[in-house]
Amino acid sequence: MENFNTDLDIAIIGGGAAGFFAAINIAEQNPNLTIAILERGKTGLQKVKISGGGRCNVTHAEFIPSELVTNYPRGEKELLGPFHTFMTGDTIAWFEERGIELKIEEDGRMFPVSNSSQTIIDCFINEAKKHHVKVLYNHSVKSISTEAYGFTLKTNQEDIFCKKLIIATGSNPKIWNLLSDLGHTIVAPVPSLFTFDIKDERIKDIPGVVAKDVEVKVLETDLESEGPLLVTHVGMSAPAILKLSAFGAVELARLDYNFKIAINFICHDGEQCMDALKTIKQDFAKKTVSNSTQFNLPKRLWKKLVIASNINETERWADLNKNQLEALVDQLTNAVFKVTGKSTFKEEFVTAGGIDLKEINFKTFESKRIPNLYFAGEVINVDAVTGGFNFQNAWTSAYIVSQSINS
Structure with a gap:
């Protein structure tokens, strides 16, 4: 295991799309912060890898926030404001700035021109390295406790203290249980797609x-x-x-x-x-x-x-x-x-359920219950129809979390 300072400015639980996107955006604007992504598996970004049949359905070519939100059975009202802050066009620009061009298919889905999800994975891995974001694999979080100035995370590898915590695990019953123990309400998950x-x-x-x-x-x-x-x-x-x-x-x-x-x-x-x-x-x-x-x-x-x-x-x-x-x-x-x-879809399983939307400030994606605790992606009770919309929620929520932490 790599030796690493277990006192962090920011810990991100979940090595998926939302976790990497949040980490990169925070580190890019604030290079002095110590940031680590905690991933329970040997590798991260597995959902990115299999998305869109291995091509990665990055987003959808819908550029009007009021139209985009209609694709979210849960979260339609709450995401309208966030989509005015970070939208499909911003996603396209973000990837283009990093040398990745996206293409629009006939049904509106957007993929990298390479037709390979590995393009997106490589982008995230390279950007994380470039901005000195640590990725701690095989780190399964066993408990989360609040402290006077942050959080203590007990993992199967070590104890980690962080000043701010981002949960970006997607639909994860174990993490939902830990958040429930901290006082958050969890809407029971049911299959969505x-x-x-x-x-x-x-x-x-x-x-x-x-x-x-x-x-x-x-x-x-x-x-x-x-x-x-x-x-x-x-x-x-x-x-x-x-x-x-x-x-x-x-x-x-x-x-x-x-x-x-x-x-x-x-x-x-x-x-x-x-x-x-x-x-x-x-x-x-x-x-x-x-x-x-x-x-x-x-x-x-x-x-x-x-x-x-x-x-x-x-x-x-x-x-x-x-x-x-x-x-x-x-x-x-x-x-x-x-x-x-x-x-x-066994690999692309999507659920309705997660953190109750009433307990989240959608201007910052910060918990209303616990200061300095943030959420990004599908860990909250937001889900979408198929076509790149779940990823757009991940990018938008992760970006707004990064802006909130950096402000």
Whole structure:
């Protein structure tokens, strides 16, 4: 183990994105401070490494704070002010100043031009070394106690005293328990980003099929979303489903992940759909229904919905009766599926829950309960939909913590 002065100006628990970002920004402006990042594992920045399939989804190309906050099921109101201080454009500029150019993809996600998360990791490691930030690996924090002029951290390696403490551990039940012991309220965590498990003949044997624009509602709730939908081996995913899982995290947990959804695959109401089908029935009278895909739906999905409407594979449009047309309208605009569970992204697990937002000063991200204790990233009860938004919360909160400490 590296010998290191255990009296620090600033200790940061958590060697992830928020921890490194805070440390670098503090050290850059105040090089005389002694700063150390405490990382419980052998290496840090693991979430950065696997983000975006190994490319690191750094942020999202949304440049209006009031629009950006709508992607946060928890934290929407609280993050509006912080995003006026440090926003997507500031994130882009920060990385560009360090030689890393970001690119915008069609769906708004932003990645390094290198398409490699290692670019971001190398940036953080090099900047930490450059500004003499110590990174103490294999340092698992066992207890946190408040002192007259700071904090004592007992780790599995040594005891560390610091004047100011930043918690940047993400969703970490052990750290939440320690903070609870200090008097903070913890909102119980529940999964936030997950796919829906669905067993249904209409999506059986067609994994990989994408319906580009659908509307999804959770029946008997107010939850609804729209966007692309992906059929998977176990059910459904993609933004239309992931948004529901994020915004409905608490409610869906309460339902024990057993509920029904209604999908409008074509974003038309029933009457519009029926009118369109009657025209198609005339125009394509001699063609078989299953082979003449409509509404820009994927062919395999169209065939499944046709079969579910009691239309066999050889029937022509001209042969359809009123009941079959009505059934097809129902499958296209109001197809009900039973969800029987969830599947999470094991590596990119996101939860709703954490430090109660009422106990944080969002001008500084300092604890209202304990002076000189700060929070950055997902350790607080903030989470976002997929697409780079969780990282933007990390950058913004870490930057504001650094500004507060340096002021």
